[in-house]
Amino acid sequence: MKVKNKHVHKYEKTKIGDNYEVYKCALPGCTHYIAATLIIGRLSLCWGGCQNAVLMDNSLSKMKRPICDDCKELRRKQRELLRSIPEETTNEML
Numbered sequence: 001m002k003v004k005n006k007h008v009h010k011y012e013k014t015k016i017g018d019n020y021e022v023y024k025c026a027l028p029g030c031t032h033y034i035a036a037t038l039i040i041g042r043l044s045l046c047w048g049g050c051q052n053a054v055l056m057d058n059s060l061s062k063m064k065r066p067i068c069d070d071c072k073e074l075r076r077k078q079r080e081l082l083r084s085i086p087e088e089t090t091n092e093m094l
């Protein structure tokens, strides 16, 4: 799979060492990453399954995998349906 140089990064939050947080691009072939504190104002691809890009803001920067408002709403509804299933199980399904 060939990845173009110019794409919207699909940021995923990860930790380097004990407490240095970075967002790294999860797309194959891309090694880009950025300090978590610098993520605000950047575009990331949505992790919710759509192909939208989301603009990272304060609340999105708290998420490990940013998703757009549409997907957030969808997940909220799904969570309501799955309320009886323990949190860990539902996470696996996302």
Ligand SMILES: [Zn+2]
Pocket: 007, 008, 009, 010, 025, 026, 027, 030, 031, 032
């Ligand atoms: Zn990338």
Ligand SMILES: [Zn+2]
Pocket: 046, 047, 048, 049, 050, 051, 052, 067, 068, 069, 070, 071, 072
């Ligand atoms: Zn989305």
